[in-house]
Amino acid sequence: MGSHNKKNEVLRWIESNQEQLVELLRSMVKSRPVNGALSETENEKEVQKIVGQVIQDMGLCVNSVPVDLSQLEAYRGMPGFVTGYTDQIDFTERENVYTRIEGNNTGEKRSLMLVGHADVVPVENPEKWDYPPFEGQEAKGFLYGRGTVDMLGGIAGMLIAMKAIQENHVKLKGDIWFGSIVGEETGGTGMLAFSEFLRKEGIFADAAIMGEPTNLQLSLLCRGILWVDVEVYGKTGHLEVTQPHWSQGGVVSAIEKAFHLADAIEELNKDWESRPDKNHELLRLPCQAKLSKIQGGHHHSSYPDRCVLSYNLQVLPHETDENGLGTVTKREFEEYIAKVAASDPWMREHPPKVTWILEANCGEVPREHPFVDAFMRTAKEITPEITLTGSEFHTDNEWPQKLAGIPTVNFGPGNPALAHNDNERCSIWQLVEYTKIIACQCMDWCGYEEE
Numbered sequence: 001m002g003s004h005n006k007k008n009e010v011l012r013w014i015e016s017n018q019e020q021l022v023e024l025l026r027s028m029v030k031s032r033p034v035n036g037a038l039s040e041t042e043n044e045k046e047v048q049k050i051v052g053q054v055i056q057d058m059g060l061c062v063n064s065v066p067v068d069l070s071q072l073e074a075y076r077g078m079p080g081f082v083t084g085y086t087d088q089i090d091f092t093e094r095e096n097v098y099t100r101i102e103g104n105n106t107g108e109k110r111s112l113m114l115v116g117h118a119d120v121v122p123v124e125n126p127e128k129w130d131y132p133p134f135e136g137q138e139a140k141g142f143l144y145g146r147g148t149v150d151m152l153g154g155i156a157g158m159l160i161a162m163k164a165i166q167e168n169h170v171k172l173k174g175d176i177w178f179g180s181i182v183g184e185e186t187g188g189t190g191m192l193a194f195s196e197f198l199r200k201e202g203i204f205a206d207a208a209i210m211g212e213p214t215n216l217q218l219s220l221l222c223r224g225i226l227w228v229d230v231e232v233y234g235k236t237g238h239l240e241v242t243q244p245h246w247s248q249g250g251v252v253s254a255i256e257k258a259f260h261l262a263d264a265i266e267e268l269n270k271d272w273e274s275r276p277d278k279n280h281e282l283l284r285l286p287c288q289a290k291l292s293k294i295q296g297g298h299h300h301s302s303y304p305d306r307c308v309l310s311y312n313l314q315v316l317p318h319e320t321d322e323n324g325l326g327t328v329t330k331r332e333f334e335e336y337i338a339k340v341a342a343s344d345p346w347m348r349e350h351p352p353k354v355t356w357i358l359e360a361n362c363g364e365v366p367r368e369h370p371f372v373d374a375f376m377r378t379a380k381e382i383t384p385e386i387t388l389t390g391s392e393f394h395t396d397n398e399w400p401q402k403l404a405g406i407p408t409v410n411f412g413p414g415n416p417a418l419a420h421n422d423n424e425r426c427s428i429w430q431l432v433e434y435t436k437i438i439a440c441q442c443m444d445w446c447g448y449e450e451e
């Protein structure tokens with residue numbers, strides 16, 4: 001202890017192997033690991049092969065676990081297994097990959113899990129990118145490419161950190177577990193399957209780091225997400241002619257009614273902005289009902305008789321029920337819509353229909369958990385400006401906690417605002433810092449022999 005010789009060796013190794021880290025991330029981007037449910041031609045198979053090869057080259061065992069929906073029936077209706085949605089997804093050739101670096105289990109030891117998703121979202125506008133989205137081009141201190149931020153950068157950093165530990169013959173006391181997970185971008189089914197596997201096998205770690213992008217801050221929570229469609233009705237008819245009142249058989253514009261409803265929902269949002277249960281001290285944004293899509297109407301000369309408003313509602317961990325579901329938020333939203341509808345004569349008789357489409361869960365590690373202080377102590381030795389934060393978006397961090405009892409934080413390189421974006425790019429400086437911090441977390445949390 002004290003001299004940190006072994007740690008310095010590991011850190012120096014990472015610095016002199018930067019190119020290997022960048023090359024690994026580039027090869028992962030080039031494998032085009034678009035979530036298999038979001039692409040006709042691509043899936044996570046190739047990227048998992050790359051991950052497996054790196055694991056094998058370290059002299060570790062490469063294990064695969066398929067995502068088998070028939071094994072997950074107990075979780076039907078919960079986040080990760082949405083009836084009518086998840087059952088349509090094909091998980092053939094899309095397997096989770098995991099491995100373990102075994103500690104020597106002497107003295108005081110703790111185990112750590114490094115985990116993240118290997119799938120990425122499709123590229124919508126390749127022509128808007130400054131560099132091809134699946135080439136992994138380096139420019140201006142960044143590596144450009146789909147997934148560099150969300151979250152192949154995190155996986156690459158974790159793998160190279162593990163490699164640094166292996167290559168430098170670090171004698172860890174506790175175990176390191178690593179998992180590369182499929183199917184996050186369509187609701188987290190891969191993580192549900194992996195967590196269920198951990199539960200069944202009795203695999204446990206004292207803490208886990210999920211490598212979702214946090215701009216190199218430590219995120220203690222993520223928000224859950226609810227997708228909902230609100231279908232608003234009208235009565236169609238010729239748009240250019242005089243119409244009687246609807247009670248006399250006249251028309252009603254579903255779009256006008258939908259706008260009225262959308263305005264009312266903005267009032268609800270104003271209330272949520274300052275409400276304590278819709279805010280969290282580690283997050284800047286309050287939970288809101290955000291309008292993401294409008295569909296409605298027939299053509300230029302008819303009144304629209306149907307308009308669908310699609311909303312995204314965010315949920316905080318303290319708002320969820322015992323199954324991790326946003327039941328309370330759903331009820332409040334439904335009741336609010338019913339109230340607005342009741343104040344409008346047409347909508348009172350023709351109430352809008354609310355259909356919940358998808359639910360993604362949220363998780364939180366309490367500030368007082370010993371891993372938080374331990375993490376910050378180690379991380380600040382490398383990057384003093386690290387602070388605590390929360391993730392505004394959904395990540396998979398609840399299932400490992402819930403099913404396997406593993407408290408899971410998020411910590412990853414890259415600016416989350418660039419995730420899913422044109423010109424997604426990860427700072428190479430952050431990538432290297434990240435790898436160093438992960439390697440040091442493994443050593444400090446699990447314990448190691450200075451020899």
Ligand SMILES: [Zn+2]
Pocket residue numbers: 117150151184212213
């Ligand atoms: Zn992600």
